[in-house]
Amino acid sequence: MAQRDDFRRVADDVAREIEAGMLRAGEQLPPQRVFARRRRIANSTAIRVYGELARRGLVVGEVGRGTFVRAAAPHPGGAALTESPPGRPVPPAVNLELNYPVTVGQSELMSRSLAPLLRPDVLLESTRTTAPDGTPQAREAAASVLARSGWRPEPERVLFAGNSRQAIAAALSSLARPGGRIGVEEVTYPLVKAIAGQLGVRLVPVAMDDQGMLPDALADAHRKAPLSGVYVQPTLQNPLSVTSGEERRQQLADVIDGLGVCAVEDGTWGFLAPDAPPPLAALLPGRVVFVDSLSKRLAPGLTVGMLAAPPAHVDALARSLRSGAWTAGAFNLAAAVRWVSDGTVETLTAAKRADAAVRHRIVRERLIDAGAKGRFRTDPRAYYCWWELPAPWRAETFVAAAVDRGIAVTPGSAFVADGHSAPDAVRIGLASPPPEVLAEALGALGALGALGELGALGVPGVASRTS
Numbered sequence: 001m002a003q004r005d006d007f008r009r010v011a012d013d014v015a016r017e018i019e020a021g022m023l024r025a026g027e028q029l030p031p032q033r034v035f036a037r038r039r040r041i042a043n044s045t046a047i048r049v050y051g052e053l054a055r056r057g058l059v060v061g062e063v064g065r066g067t068f069v070r071a072a073a074p075h076p077g078g079a080a081l082t083e084s085p086p087g088r089p090v091p092p093a094v095n096l097e098l099n100y101p102v103t104v105g106q107s108e109l110m111s112r113s114l115a116p117l118l119r120p121d122v123l124l125e126s127t128r129t130t131a132p133d134g135t136p137q138a139r140e141a142a143a144s145v146l147a148r149s150g151w152r153p154e155p156e157r158v159l160f161a162g163n164s165r166q167a168i169a170a171a172l173s174s175l176a177r178p179g180g181r182i183g184v185e186e187v188t189y190p191l192v193k194a195i196a197g198q199l200g201v202r203l204v205p206v207a208m209d210d211q212g213m214l215p216d217a218l219a220d221a222h223r224k225a226p227l228s229g230v231y232v233q234p235t236l237q238n239p240l241s242v243t244s245g246e247e248r249r250q251q252l253a254d255v256i257d258g259l260g261v262c263a264v265e266d267g268t269w270g271f272l273a274p275d276a277p278p279p280l281a282a283l284l285p286g287r288v289v290f291v292d293s294l295s296k297r298l299a300p301g302l303t304v305g306m307l308a309a310p311p312a313h314v315d316a317l318a319r320s321l322r323s324g325a326w327t328a329g330a331f332n333l334a335a336a337v338r339w340v341s342d343g344t345v346e347t348l349t350a351a352k353r354a355d356a357a358v359r360h361r362i363v364r365e366r367l368i369d370a371g372a373k374g375r376f377r378t379d380p381r382a383y384y385c386w387w388e389l390p391a392p393w394r395a396e397t398f399v400a401a402a403v404d405r406g407i408a409v410t411p412g413s414a415f416v417a418d419g420h421s422a423p424d425a426v427r428i429g430l431a432s433p434p435p436e437v438l439a440e441a442l443g444a445l446g447a448l449g450a451l452g453e454l455g456a457l458g459v460p461g462v463a464s465r466t467s
Contacts, residue, residue, distance in 0.1 A: 170320040212243070
């Protein structure tokens with residue numbers, strides 16, 4: 001019998017079997033008790049093996065269904081779809097999981113703004129540490145970036161993090177202690193799940209409709225057990241692309257105010273929808289932390305997270321940023337000020353709105369208008385598409401089959417707040433590959449979806465959805 005500490009060795013053995021093609025993408029692993037008996041290990045060790053394989057991204061568990069081989073880790077980039085050697089999965093050539101838009105001429109435009117910062121005297125100053133509230137120039141610049149639909153936060157309420165994820169983490173940390181409950185859309189941004197896990201906070205899924213979070217469902221969730229706060233994406237919600245109308249936002253603001261809690265409003269993708277209604281922060285300035293960043297407008301690696309805090313919450317949020325070491329770097333702040341003041345942000349924002357529209361047309365041509373089955377949720381302004389797959393496809397087996405064809409997409413289970421009742425859906429990120437590569441990949445995905453309807457899958461486990 002293997003020792004309990006040997007679970008990583010057993011996981012290494014399974015990983016090698018996946019790499020060698022002995023376990024194929026989409027194949028279901030045996031139940032953990034059966035696995036333990038076959039490998040002559042303890043049941044507790046088998047549980048740890050499956051957990052380790054999931055941590056490495058090699059398998060994905062579906063509640064009530066089992067554990068499935070996912071495939072090798074996806075590699076970004078690549079200009080052509082690849083064929084899998086017989087019995088052996090290959091890394092995807094087209095990554096539709098990552099979603100970082102880069103437009104033509106972006107690097108050249110950004111680099112011109114950075115040149116003055118490279119002078120030795122300026123560089124020395126911009127490599128020092130900064131406080132959560134940055135500099136007066138940075139607060140003014142951030143306030144102009146955060147402004148939308150007639151709302152502009154007061155610069156003295158603006159704080160800075162390294163990126164939007166850190167901004168969200170700081171905001172949630174300031175609202176909820178370990179063991180606290182945060183209401184979220186039932187299908188939500190995956191990294192919020194990871195952040196909540198690190199903070200020891202429980203996410204409470206709140207039902208949605210085609211306009212986003214349902215106010216009555218939020219009130220019901222609070223009645224069952226008090227919430228410490230709410231996380232919501234009213235504009236171009238990721239992954240469903242839905243945008244709440246003005247009436248829905250007012251209803252949601254009224255409920256949040258009535259509950260006496262604060263909300264974190266994520267506006268990261270909102271720059272793509274300049275015609276969206278005013279944010280919750282405009283309707284409820286005393287209870288909403290508005291979060292945004294420059295990562296999607298500019299670049300994910302050289303970015304700044306921005307928070308517009310309620311007046312009474314500024315100090316608590318600043319303490320959270322300091323204690324979590326989530327404050328922004330001085331160089332990034334200085335670069336952001338230049339990119340805002342010289343028009344770089346405005347120029348690239350316009351370019352990415354146009355680019356998103358082009359990519360949405362490709363979605364229509366290659367999937368929706370081409371007759372692909374299932375239900376599609378997207379928006380002409382969004383950089384992502386949610387596809388509720390046609391029967392008999394399961395999300396995880398579709399993802400594995402797509403990997404076999406050189407394409408990486410994200411299963412719906414990654415977005416489910418509570419880890420249960422995962423939809424048989426995938427999110428397709430549209431931003432990263434060149435448009436011609438995106439078109440080829442979407443055509444291949446549409447053809448793959450049709451295979452499920454024809455019963456010609458050749459993917460282990462897919463048929464059991466209809467059994």
